[in-house]
């Protein structure tokens with residue numbers, strides 16, 4: 001039996017460790033990536049994220065500054081990669097944020113705008129509340145949603161034949177300072193570099209390596 005194309009995509013996708021600084025991802029491919037981020041599923045459709053795209057040389061320079069204290073090995077991905085996406089989460093997702101989702105749902109034809117129906121939809125916010133600590137921080141839950149977008153993006157990049165490097169090796173504190181205005185209180189703890197691997201060096205020719213299925217999957 002032929003290998004399913006999804007499996008081929010996932011086997012050939014590799015986190016690039018060395019980017020070709022001469023190549024840029026087309027705006028058509030970036031558009032697909034942006035839409036895939038926006039269309040990502042999230043708990044109660046909360047969408048508690050912001051995706052900040054670092055494309056210009058000026059923005060890259062600002063991001064490079066945030067590698068002043070740690071994770072130096074990741075800095076060259078910023079310089080050599082084509083784009084970087086900061087995936088940020090809202091650490092205090094509140095009822096006002098969810099109301100925006102509910103009103104968008106109504107505008108998109110999912111539910112009517114009677115106050116009874118709107119209130120019923122809003123009551124789902126109790127789930128976000130159940131994830132809050134005593135200070136109304138629900139970052140652990142909103143951050144988990146951002147990782148769904150990251151996973152989605154990695155698969156989309158594989159289909160587009162574009163390379164990517166997810167990076168937790170960043171400095172959230174310095175990123176918060178440098179991009180304070182753009183983040184507007186959101187927190188970035190993971191970023192995604194997008195580009196094309198360098199023809200020499202890096203890990204592009206290494207085989208994919210994962211634990212055997214018996215160690216990670218059980219069918220009951």
Ligand SMILES: Cc1cc2nc3c(=O)[nH]c(=O)nc-3n(C[C@H](O)[C@H](O)[C@H](O)COP(=O)(O)O)c2cc1C
Pocket residue numbers: 013014015016017074165166167168169170190208209
């Ligand atoms: C959440 C996450 C964070 C990661 N952080 C980094 C990072 O900071 N720097 C880096 O070079 N690779 C990073 N990686 C890449 C992993 O090392 C890589 O995905 C893993 O070794 C599997 O290799 P593959 O993606 O080529 O299959 C990260 C991957 C994930 C999913």
